[in-house]
Amino acid sequence: MSAHKERIYLSPPHMSGREMQYIQEAFDTNWVAPLGPNVDGFEEAVASYTGVDHVAALSSGTAAIHLALIILGVEPGDEVIVSTFTFSATVNPIIYQGATPIFVDSEEDTWNMDPRLLEKAIEERMEMGTKPKAIIVVHLYGMPAKMDEITAIADRYEIPVIEDAAEALGSRYKGQAIGSLGKMAVFSFNGNKILNTSGGGVLLSKEEGLISRARFLATQARDQAIHYQHSQIGYNYRMSNILAGIGRGQMEVIEDRVRSKRENFSFYKERLGPRQGITFLEEPDASFYSNYWLSTILVDPEFTGITREKMQMALEAENIESRPLWKPMHMQPVFSSYPDYLNGTAQELFAKGLCLPSGSNLSDADRERVLRALLKTL
Numbered sequence: 001m002s003a004h005k006e007r008i009y010l011s012p013p014h015m016s017g018r019e020m021q022y023i024q025e026a027f028d029t030n031w032v033a034p035l036g037p038n039v040d041g042f043e044e045a046v047a048s049y050t051g052v053d054h055v056a057a058l059s060s061g062t063a064a065i066h067l068a069l070i071i072l073g074v075e076p077g078d079e080v081i082v083s084t085f086t087f088s089a090t091v092n093p094i095i096y097q098g099a100t101p102i103f104v105d106s107e108e109d110t111w112n113m114d115p116r117l118l119e120k121a122i123e124e125r126m127e128m129g130t131k132p133k134a135i136i137v138v139h140l141y142g143m144p145a146k147m148d149e150i151t152a153i154a155d156r157y158e159i160p161v162i163e164d165a166a167e168a169l170g171s172r173y174k175g176q177a178i179g180s181l182g183k184m185a186v187f188s189f190n191g192n193k194i195l196n197t198s199g200g201g202v203l204l205s206k207e208e209g210l211i212s213r214a215r216f217l218a219t220q221a222r223d224q225a226i227h228y229q230h231s232q233i234g235y236n237y238r239m240s241n242i243l244a245g246i247g248r249g250q251m252e253v254i255e256d257r258v259r260s261k262r263e264n265f266s267f268y269k270e271r272l273g274p275r276q277g278i279t280f281l282e283e284p285d286a287s288f289y290s291n292y293w294l295s296t297i298l299v300d301p302e303f304t305g306i307t308r309e310k311m312q313m314a315l316e317a318e319n320i321e322s323r324p325l326w327k328p329m330h331m332q333p334v335f336s337s338y339p340d341y342l343n344g345t346a347q348e349l350f351a352k353g354l355c356l357p358s359g360s361n362l363s364d365a366d367r368e369r370v371l372r373a374l375l376k377t378l
Contacts, residue, residue, distance in 0.1 A: 005319045011192040014361040019249030036241030045251040050177040052204040054211035057239035061166045061188030061201035066093035067214045068184045074133045083113045083138040084328045085346035103330045103340035109284040112145035121341040139168035142293035147181045170258035170291035197247040200239045258291045260360035265292040277303025298352040314377040325353030
């Protein structure tokens with residue numbers, strides 16, 4: 001490794017400077033306990049940005065998915081259809097509920113859930129006597145899924161859709177904000193996301209009752225009583241007022257962050273796109289607007305003479321972080337026994353795919369350094 005060269009990270013946190021103002025206000029007013037004005041302000045900012053009126057700020061995106069499943073009544077023995085091409089946090093809450101994940105493969109245009117396989121999965125599960133309780137659709141790497149087709153299928157079978165938009169804040173589909181297209185939606189604000197609160201997430205819905213229910217469950221399900229009384233199991237899932245202060249500062253610059261991410265993609269695409277054997281995940285048409293949270297490429301060794309693994313190792317030798325695409329859930333040892341509906345797309349994407357440095361604070365010099373390292377390997 002070139003230890004003398006400063007490390008270029010995949011997608012590091014990027015603070016605007018305004019975060020400290022909200023954090024300081026929390027300290028000055030002693031709002032350092034859970035909840036408080038920053039939480040309220042952060043929820044309002046997310047609601048305003050997405051056009052989804054009802055938002056609950058939570059401890060993580062995983063917590064948000066878990067609450068969504070609970071609210072939809074997912075119980076042991078139920079089945080939940082979910083994208084196989086995702087991170088394990090999308091699937092783990094299904095297991096928390098004792099339910100069974102049904103994995104659906106990707107289509108090649110967006111790398112997201114294949115609508116045809118989705119309908120096949122629904123029909124076959126129903127023929128076997130089990131109607132899926134929910135569908136979790138992932139907007140991978142910020143690229144919107146084919147939501148018209150997916151929601152039409154879901155509506156036909158009356159199955160609610162949860163948008164896992166953990167990577168897609170700022171993305172749009174046919175002019176509508178990602179996060180506004182399902183019954184409920186989830187954003188993550190983990191440290192590597194386009195907006196981060198150190199750790200955290202939100203659950204969104206146009207239905208006020210669903211988010212009121214989420215807030216109740218996320219604060220230990222405490223009943224309305226003068227004493228501590230609980231009639232059902234609750235969770236400690238609410239976001240802290242300190243972390244929400246970071247989020248408020250971040251929301252003020254979210255469009256700047258989206259612009260920077262898209263500029264990273266354009267840079268890589270313009271300089272590497274013409275090369276045979278290098279392809280990008282890009283917007284299929286004008287209906288799709290991606291935040292390009294991560295710029296991703298497929299490396300075809302038949303044309304490049306180099307595998308994705310060797311390219312990653314070459315970048316690491318230059319102290320540049322890159323990562324393979326997600327390993328599909330049906331290939332993970334912990335999930336390999338669950339039903340799946342496959343076409344081979346996700347597995348091929350995993351074999352050939354690489355995520356390039358995509359920080360919103362990536363400098364021109366950093367991008368040129370990454371480019372030189374890539375061209376050197378090719």
